[in-house]
Amino acid sequence: xxxxxxxxxxxxxxxxxxxxxxxxxxxxxxxxxxxxxxxxxxxxxxxxxxxxxxxxxxxxxxxxxxxxxxxxxxxxxxxxxxxxxxxxxxxxxxxxxxxxxxxxxxxxxxxxxxxx
Numbered sequence: 001x002x003x004x005x006x007x008x009x010x011x012x013x014x015x016x017x018x019x020x021x022x023x024x025x026x027x028x029x030x031x032x033x034x035x036x037x038x039x040x041x042x043x044x045x046x047x048x049x050x051x052x053x054x055x056x057x058x059x060x061x062x063x064x065x066x067x068x069x070x071x072x073x074x075x076x077x078x079x080x081x082x083x084x085x086x087x088x089x090x091x092x093x094x095x096x097x098x099x100x101x102x103x104x105x106x107x108x109x110x111x112x113x114x115x116x
Contacts, residue, residue, distance in 0.1 A: 019114040022048040027056065027082075027111050029089040033066045033104040040090040045111055047084055052115040056082040063091060063105030080109045087111055 029041040047054060061078055077092040089107050 019053065020116065022051055022113045022115050024113065025111045026059070027087040027089075027109045029107045029109070031063070031091060031103075031105050031107070033102045035100060035102045037094055038090060038092040040088060041107075043087045043089070045082070045085050045087055047113045048115075050115040051084055051113040054082045054084050054087075054111055054113050056080045056087055056109045056111045059108040059110045061091075061105065061107040063093065063103060063107070066102040066104055078107055080107075082109075082111055 025045055025047075027043040027045065029043060031039045031041060045054065058078060058080055063076065063078075075092075075094040077090075079090045079092075081088045087109060089109065091105070091107060093103050
């Protein structure tokens with residue numbers, strides 16, 4: 001058997017269990033004014049019965065300095081993660097004025113629930 005045919009045969013042996021999308025929920029994270037470079041917020045989810053997996057994707061973000069006259073962020077990182085019941089969002093804002101300027105904002109994620 002060629003290597004290609006063997007790989008195809010092995011892939012055919014893998015059982016794939018289909019999942020259905022059971023619902024979705026918006027997770028909105030609010031970051032209060034802070035001069036810390038990194039802030040993390042947690043959101044409690046309400047998954048439908050039968051949920052086995054939850055997936056989160058970035059829907060929108062609005063992050064700004066509190067004094068409203070600085071527009072250069074340097075490096076902005078938004079990280080979203082989820083488990084079945086919780087969603088976390090971490091925002092890291094690094095600029096040339098480390099921990100001097102306050103920033104605030106919101107991040108919105110869309111959580112989709114999958115199961116049987």
